[in-house]
Amino acid sequence: MTESELLIVLNRFLDSNVKLSFLTYTGAAIISIVVGAISAYVTTYFKKSAEVKALSDRIVETTRQLKEQTEVVKRVEAEISNQTWIEQQRWLFRKDLYLSVIELLIKAREQSLVLDEMVNSIPRFCFDEGCELDDDEQVENWEKTKSHYLQECDVFVEENIKPVAKDMALLVHKQGRLFLSKSALVILANFYNSNKTWYAKKLAEDRGDVNNFYSPYALPSGPCEVGYLLHYSKAAKEAYNMIITEARNDLKIDISLVN
Structure with a gap:
């Protein structure tokens, strides 16, 4: 209530x-x-x-x-952690891949320098006035000697340089096409095909035209075997320097820390 x-x-x-x-x-x-x-x-x-x-x-x-x-x-x-781990593993894989490529280029460079020494050891021709052989016979003997040296150089290329190029091609086909940058693939392709393109590149550097280039004697001037053999060291050196720069950019390596 x-x-x-x-x-x-x-x-x-x-x-x-x-x-x-x-x-x-x-x-x-x-x-x-x-x-x-x-x-x-x-x-x-x-x-x-x-x-x-x-x-x-x-x-x-x-x-x-x-x-x-x-x-x-x-x-x-x-x-985020999983993605970071994946990116880290990719970086490590690409780093190892670049190191493998660089190792092959160093090997190619070393072998090509040996080849340069072999080529440079080919005796130059000069007439020996005191020789019993006439001029034509002297030229013929020199050409035989030169041919022998060049044959040894060709064998050296087949046994020591081309296998390195084949190993490089195999590495690129198995792993490089998936993980290397486009620029890196172009560098390695130029190195692998340098035996086919070296003369055209040389003419371009000398401002010549591979389709319209003549010697002072008005005769067509083409690639010589000595020039072909000597191109290997230049191609290996260029590929090495370029791939080092590309690897630093691709892997984002701080050059100041490296030095």
Whole structure:
């Protein structure tokens, strides 16, 4: 019973001329106070209960969101870590591939320098006036000697230089086409095909035309065998220098740290 309801009951007694004692009024007042206090407590309790429930719901929702965000962050971190590992492995593989290419070019360079010494050791022709042979016989003997030296050079190329070029081609076909840069592949292709293109390149450097180039004697001047043999060292050196630069750029190697 609320305070207002209690007052209504008391008023009814007053209207009916029923006399109430002081204790009755006092009891009624106490009851009214107690009921009001209980009502206020109950109201506050339910209000607080609702606030606690709402807060609890928000905590649960916040916890759920945090859990989802944590899972997303962990997934992203895992993907980044995995991608970083993959890129690192690719870098290491390309580095090893470049080192293998450089090793072959160094080998080609070393063998071609040996070939240069062999070519330079071919005796030059000069007439020996004190020789019993006539001029034609001297020329014939020199040409035989030169042919013998050139044959030895050709054998050296077949046994020591061309195998290196074949190893390079095999390495490019097995791994290089997938992992080397386009510029690196062009450098290695030029090196591999240099025995076919060296003369045209030489003419271009000398501002000549391979299709319209004549000797001072008005005779067509073509590639000589000595020039063909000597081109190997130049081709190997150029390929080595170019591939070093390309590897530094491709692998993003800081030259200042290397030096």
